[in-house]
Amino acid sequence: MAKVWVLAESAGGKVSSLSLELLTKARELGDTVEAVAWGADTASIAGDLGAHGASTVHDLGDLGTSLPGVSVAAAIAAAIEAGTGPDILLVGQSYDGRDVAGRLSAKLDKPVLTNVVGLAAGEPPVASHAIFGGATIVEATFTGSAPFIYAVRPKSFAAEPSGGSATVAPLSVPETGATNAATVVDRHVEERSGPQLDEAAVVVSGGRGLGEAANYAMIEELAKLLKGAPGASRAIVDAGWVPYAYQVGQTGKTVKPTLYIAAGISGATQHMVGMKGSKNIIAINKDQEAPILQIADLGIVGDVHKVLPQLIEALKARS
Amino acid sequence: MIGNAGDMNVVVCVKQIPDPANPGSLDANNNLDRSSKLIIDDSDMYGVEMALQLVHAAGSGEVSLVSMAPNGETAGLRTALAMGAEKAVLVSDDTLKGSDALGTAKVLAAAIKRIEGADLILAATESSDGYTGTTPVQVAEILGLPSVTFAKHIEVDGSTVKVQRQTEAGYDEVTCPLPALVTVTAGVVEPRYPSFKGIMAAKGKPLDQVTVADLGIDAAQVGGDGAGQKITNVTAAEARKAGEVVVDEGDAFQKIVAFLDQLKVI
Ligand SMILES: Cc1cc2nc3c(=O)[nH]c(=O)nc-3n(C[C@H](O)[C@H](O)[C@H](O)COP(=O)(O)OP(=O)(O)OC[C@H]3O[C@@H](n4cnc5c(N)ncnc54)[C@H](O)[C@@H]3O)c2cc1C
Numbered sequence: 001m002a003k004v005w006v007l008a009e010s011a012g013g014k015v016s017s018l019s020l021e022l023l024t025k026a027r028e029l030g031d032t033v034e035a036v037a038w039g040a041d042t043a044s045i046a047g048d049l050g051a052h053g054a055s056t057v058h059d060l061g062d063l064g065t066s067l068p069g070v071s072v073a074a075a076i077a078a079a080i081e082a083g084t085g086p087d088i089l090l091v092g093q094s095y096d097g098r099d100v101a102g103r104l105s106a107k108l109d110k111p112v113l114t115n116v117v118g119l120a121a122g123e124p125p126v127a128s129h130a131i132f133g134g135a136t137i138v139e140a141t142f143t144g145s146a147p148f149i150y151a152v153r154p155k156s157f158a159a160e161p162s163g164g165s166a167t168v169a170p171l172s173v174p175e176t177g178a179t180n181a182a183t184v185v186d187r188h189v190e191e192r193s194g195p196q197l198d199e200a201a202v203v204v205s206g207g208r209g210l211g212e213a214a215n216y217a218m219i220e221e222l223a224k225l226l227k228g229a230p231g232a233s234r235a236i237v238d239a240g241w242v243p244y245a246y247q248v249g250q251t252g253k254t255v256k257p258t259l260y261i262a263a264g265i266s267g268a269t270q271h272m273v274g275m276k277g278s279k280n281i282i283a284i285n286k287d288q289e290a291p292i293l294q295i296a297d298l299g300i301v302g303d304v305h306k307v308l309p310q311l312i313e314a315l316k317a318r319s
Numbered sequence: 320m321i322g323n324a325g326d327m328n329v330v331v332c333v334k335q336i337p338d339p340a341n342p343g344s345l346d347a348n349n350n351l352d353r354s355s356k357l358i359i360d361d362s363d364m365y366g367v368e369m370a371l372q373l374v375h376a377a378g379s380g381e382v383s384l385v386s387m388a389p390n391g392e393t394a395g396l397r398t399a400l401a402m403g404a405e406k407a408v409l410v411s412d413d414t415l416k417g418s419d420a421l422g423t424a425k426v427l428a429a430a431i432k433r434i435e436g437a438d439l440i441l442a443a444t445e446s447s448d449g450y451t452g453t454t455p456v457q458v459a460e461i462l463g464l465p466s467v468t469f470a471k472h473i474e475v476d477g478s479t480v481k482v483q484r485q486t487e488a489g490y491d492e493v494t495c496p497l498p499a500l501v502t503v504t505a506g507v508v509e510p511r512y513p514s515f516k517g518i519m520a521a522k523g524k525p526l527d528q529v530t531v532a533d534l535g536i537d538a539a540q541v542g543g544d545g546a547g548q549k550i551t552n553v554t555a556a557e558a559r560k561a562g563e564v565v566v567d568e569g570d571a572f573q574k575i576v577a578f579l580d581q582l583k584v585i
């Protein structure tokens with residue numbers, strides 16, 4: 001029966017929600033679910049990984065100043081060669097997840113199914129992909145032999161604990177040589193207050209319809225009043241109004257809040273693919289034909305410069 | 320692979336794609352329909368610009384391009400040549416239809432090997448039409464090179480590339496000895512528009528068109544047969560229905576407040 005490994009990414013002693021989503025799904029795909037983790041203190045995350053279905057955490061230890069991609073791929077490849085590796089590997093479609101998938105794929109000469117948004121058990125499992133901005137769903141699978149590598153987009157599955165626990169087992173990183181020469185010399189953490197964009201119950205995003213960078217303050221204020229996180233379309237990220245971390249969409253964050261408010265955003269397919277899963281959507285756009293109004297639960301045909309200040313005042317008056 | 324000391328030679332992977340302004344469609348084999356005229360992927364304009372600026376900063380060297388595209392398409396490469404790149408290698412071959420990221424990487428890696436003295440290889444973090452985001456790392460692994468993905472800033476200092484790599488929390492400063500492969504985000508530089516002079520000059524620049532056989536690659540390794548994956552089903556996604564649409568008469572904010580009340584978010 002299939003052995004599934006999940007790439008467990010963590011930061012500051014906390015497992016990424018994406019990795020927990022993958023562990024939850026992995027339980028349906030095979031009868032052995034194990035995690036691969038690295039970092040200075042894997043013991044502290046093993047509990048969470050075990051609670052989400054991992055029976056073993058293969059611990060690569062502290063990778064020091066190297067980027068994870070090469071080391072993690074080399075360790076997994078070595079396990080596969082030794083016959084102790086996975087039949088199925090799930091990685092997140094994340095910065096490091098893609099590096100691991102790419103390296104491993106070329107090393108093993110095995111393809112990767114990327115941007116997966118659904119997985120159905122099978123031999124091998126069948127992956128679904130949302131294309132054309134989520135208008136079309138394509139199902140695909142592998143034709144060759146295991147191992148099968150899937151790179152899965154965030155928020156494709158809900159993370160649910162299973163109540164298990166995991167044993168930590170060391171997994172050694174073989175000699176990697178010249179390919180592993182990139183060195184992290186410094187890490188910069190950009191401070192953000194309030195909830196994380198991809199975890200907030202309310203997301204308020206602004207787009208080019210705001211007119212100018214200074215008007216983004218309205219988005220931040222509204223987000224704060226609703227205890228939510230501010231987000232953005234790519235147009236205003238590229239224009240330098242807000243950092244990339246704010247971007248929602250195909251090349252940004254995938255969000256599924258209880259409420260998504262889109263102000264001055266047209267609703268390009270690449271934006272919608274990142275927020276279509278929101279439970280409720282409010283859109284404010286002065287153009288009646290804007291595609292975002294076609295998926296909004298409440299669509300306001302109006303000017304953000306009028307509607308947002310009025311809304312902010314009304315909410316302030318109540319609090 | 321390092322060329323003459325002091326020279327900075329950069330190879331940029333340039334994907335040519337159907338115009339994203341037009342709605343995409345699938346062909347009879349469920350591959351993305353690429354039969355229309357192709358243009359340079361916007362995402363690769365950043366790599367081309369970055370390469371031009373790095374060569375300029377070094378004082379000597381050149382920017383070369385590699386691309387894999389059907390039907391001998393060169394329009395996108397000509398755009399990059401018009402921006403200032405010196406020469407291009409295009410791999411075009413019927414057997415490449417349906418190639419996946421790994422097959423594409425094998426082809427690009429072989430094409431890059433034809434260009435001598437490459438110090439740095441640039442690609443985009445992901446393409447606009449395929450967006451697997453794995454091709455460049457696969458290229459690096461095949462060529463035995465180190466890689467740094469998600470660059471939002473790049474500098475070259477002698478034989479070292481310094482990269483600000485985007486992370487969930489902010490960014491990491493990463494250094495890497497050359498030769499290396501780096502993928503760039505849209506934040507890395509502002510691409511120039513080709514000038515009229517550039518467009519005219521591009522017409523005379525060398526564009527080497529090769530086939531899979533020329534690269535010495537076994538055709539079974541690439542194309543649809545080499546892809547090792549197949550599409551089993553294509554369906555329309557469930558459409559999200561529009562709800563109430565209200566034209567603002569000065570009181571729309573009250574509608575929103577009522578909606579928020581109903582959701583209990585206030
Ligand atoms: C490969 C690729 C990946 C991409 N990834 C992403 C992604 O991850 N996320 C993303 O967002 N985009 C992405 N894009 C870009 C996307 O195609 C759009 O260009 C972008 O989303 C548009 O942003 P916008 O809606 O803010 O701007 P616009 O499309 O310019 O829309 C502005 C809207 O504001 C409205 N407006 C103007 N003035 C007012 C006013 N006073 N009051 C109310 N409304 C007003 C207009 O009617 C219009 O609908 C990607 C594109 C490509 C090719």
Ligand SMILES: Nc1ncnc2c1ncn2[C@@H]1O[C@H](COP(=O)(O)O)[C@@H](O)[C@H]1O
Pocket residue numbers: 332333334335360362363385386387388420423427441442443444445446447449450451452453454455
């Ligand atoms: N056919 C191709 N020709 C040239 N470069 C490519 C090709 N496919 C992918 N690339 C490069 O790899 C990047 C990532 O592509 P992808 O893996 O499709 O997301 C692209 O933005 C290009 O820089």
